[in-house]
Amino acid sequence: MAGPSEKKEKVVKEKVVKEKGATAAPGGKKKKDVKKETGLGLSVKKDENFGEWYSEVCKHEMIEYYDISGCYILRPWSMAIWEIMQTFFDAQIKKMKVKNCYFPLFVSPGVLEKEKDHIEGFAPEVAWVTKSGKSDLEVPIAIRPTSETVMYPYYSKWIRGHRDLPLKLNQWCNVVRWEFSNPTPFIRSREFLWQEGHTAFATKEEADEEVLQILELYRRIYEEYLAVPVVKGMKSENEKFAGGLYTTSVEAFIPNTGRGVQGATSHCLGQNFAKMFEINYENEKGETAMVWQNSWAYSTRTIGVMIMTHGDDKGLILPPKVASVQVIVIPVPYKDANTQGIFDACTAIVSALCEAGIRAEEDLRDNYSPGWKYSNWEMKGVPLRIEIGPRDLENDQVRTVRRDNGVKADIPRGNLVEHVKELLAKIQQNMYEVAKQKREACVQEIKTWDEFIKALNEKKLILAPWCDEEEVEREVKARTKGETGAAKTLCSPFDQPELPEGTLCFASGKPAKKWTYWGRSY
Numbered sequence: 001m002a003g004p005s006e007k008k009e010k011v012v013k014e015k016v017v018k019e020k021g022a023t024a025a026p027g028g029k030k031k032k033d034v035k036k037e038t039g040l041g042l043s044v045k046k047d048e049n050f051g052e053w054y055s056e057v058c059k060h061e062m063i064e065y066y067d068i069s070g071c072y073i074l075r076p077w078s079m080a081i082w083e084i085m086q087t088f089f090d091a092q093i094k095k096m097k098v099k100n101c102y103f104p105l106f107v108s109p110g111v112l113e114k115e116k117d118h119i120e121g122f123a124p125e126v127a128w129v130t131k132s133g134k135s136d137l138e139v140p141i142a143i144r145p146t147s148e149t150v151m152y153p154y155y156s157k158w159i160r161g162h163r164d165l166p167l168k169l170n171q172w173c174n175v176v177r178w179e180f181s182n183p184t185p186f187i188r189s190r191e192f193l194w195q196e197g198h199t200a201f202a203t204k205e206e207a208d209e210e211v212l213q214i215l216e217l218y219r220r221i222y223e224e225y226l227a228v229p230v231v232k233g234m235k236s237e238n239e240k241f242a243g244g245l246y247t248t249s250v251e252a253f254i255p256n257t258g259r260g261v262q263g264a265t266s267h268c269l270g271q272n273f274a275k276m277f278e279i280n281y282e283n284e285k286g287e288t289a290m291v292w293q294n295s296w297a298y299s300t301r302t303i304g305v306m307i308m309t310h311g312d313d314k315g316l317i318l319p320p321k322v323a324s325v326q327v328i329v330i331p332v333p334y335k336d337a338n339t340q341g342i343f344d345a346c347t348a349i350v351s352a353l354c355e356a357g358i359r360a361e362e363d364l365r366d367n368y369s370p371g372w373k374y375s376n377w378e379m380k381g382v383p384l385r386i387e388i389g390p391r392d393l394e395n396d397q398v399r400t401v402r403r404d405n406g407v408k409a410d411i412p413r414g415n416l417v418e419h420v421k422e423l424l425a426k427i428q429q430n431m432y433e434v435a436k437q438k439r440e441a442c443v444q445e446i447k448t449w450d451e452f453i454k455a456l457n458e459k460k461l462i463l464a465p466w467c468d469e470e471e472v473e474r475e476v477k478a479r480t481k482g483e484t485g486a487a488k489t490l491c492s493p494f495d496q497p498e499l500p501e502g503t504l505c506f507a508s509g510k511p512a513k514k515w516t517y518w519g520r521s522y
């Protein structure tokens with residue numbers, strides 16, 4: 001056991017060194033050379049080296065790399081996005097009568113063992129505390145990778161009669177999964193933030209209903225907040241949470257890499273955990289019955305999907321609904337211009353916008369040129385820039401510049417607030433539509449194995465008629481195994497296209513049962 005994991009650790013360490021090298025000098029070039037090449041501060045283009053592009057964009061100023069591989073510092077620029085989503089989701093689940101709580105970070109080995117069958121595949125990823133100071137702990141303690149085993153013993157204690165149901169708890173916390181495949185900021189990190197909801201009901205019907213209510217909230221986070229289109233659907237038997245009955249998910253797609261990404265999951269656990277943890281209650285008839293359970297989570301991965309979807313060669317592009325700064329106001333003074341007048345106008349405009357609930361800031365720093373500020377805020381992805389120069393002051397107008405499409409306009413100051421509100425709404429809408437068009441352009445319906453392989457090589461999001469057999473998915477995985485990972489099912493969309501009688505499975509040739517999305521994934 002110790003042998004292989006040590007080996008793996010070495011590989012990861014080597015990667016850190018490389019990452020560090022990249023931090024010191026992106027691509028081994030000096031900043032000036034970088035600027036000369038792109039004129040914009042990023043040393044690589046999104047289409048040319050997506051991995052390096054993503055890492056650079058994240059560093060402005062979403063994350064900072066840390067000296068432990070797979071761990072990242074979330075800087076205020078990204079934490080603010082997390083908090084905005086949190087505010088939305090937290091209010092929504094409270095409307096559903098879900099209550100927040102907090103369980104400990106540590107798991108005793110005993111309860112972890114209890115879930116043995118389901119945890120088996122995950123065991124290598126569990127991190128353990130084995131020492132305090134220099135002495136070994138008598139019993140090592142695990143760090144939660146998820147909280148089923150932490151919470152459910154207490155569900156068993158707290159749930160006694162039918163009046164104790166439903167029990168609906170959620171916690172906002174961090175979890176640790178000691179991953180060995182290549183770490184990626186937000187997308188695959190060894191510690192991440194999430195919410196985990198764990199609910200228990202008297203009936204399966206109530207549980208089923210909640211699974212979909214939560215999934216709809218996840219769709220809204222992606223589509224309404226992050227402007228990222230997702231597909232709602234059912235996970236295959238192979239890809240579902242092994243401890244549960246069925247798993248639903250929202251799936252996103254990254255055109256540049258041709259990879260699907262599981263955005264969030266909402267599981268119906270059935271009665272498996274109730275059996276394991278003896279979560280029983282006395283029903284109205286005085287009989288002992290088992291509860292039905294759900295669990296659901298979304299994590300800081302959402303932010304990574306958003307960055308990958310919208311960013312361009314100038315850097316980040318933040319959807320207005322999650323941007324901590326929606327409007328940046330920049331003074332553009334010329335030599336002999338009324339500089340104070342321009343500065344005052346900037347301040348007045350920021351006040352008016354903030355008063356109307358718009359998140360606006362001014363950049364009055366005198367050690368940077370307006371041009372430098374433009375690219376700096378573009379790199380950070382602020383959705384709308386307002387410039388004020390002497391001409392604008394004279395004409396009682398401002399210049400607006402959209403980050404999403406670069407469109408400029410001169411707007412009278414009179415109805416600026418209304419105009420900015422409209423512009424932000426348009427930017428939000430446009431970002432979603434552009435992302436959706438790009439995704440749609442990647443969707444490929446296929447019928448045969450040859451078409452499948454061709455589409456896979458072309459980085460398509462594949463929609464295929466499938467027999468829905470576990471063994472067939474395993475075969476597809478085995479046959480497509482390669483350096484870039486195997487193809488697997490992403491989900492079977494709830495919104496199913498028509499499946500004509502007699503349609504055959506692309507992989508097995510047996511009668512197809514449903515349309516399913518396939519691809520490589522993160």
Ligand code: 87F
Nearest residue numbers: 122125145146177196241265295296297
């Ligand atoms: C890693 C190590 C140990 C995922 C793990 O999706 C255990 C696990 O149980 C593990 N990685 N999982 C599945 C998590 C399932 C479920 N938990 C609650 C969710 C939603 C929130």
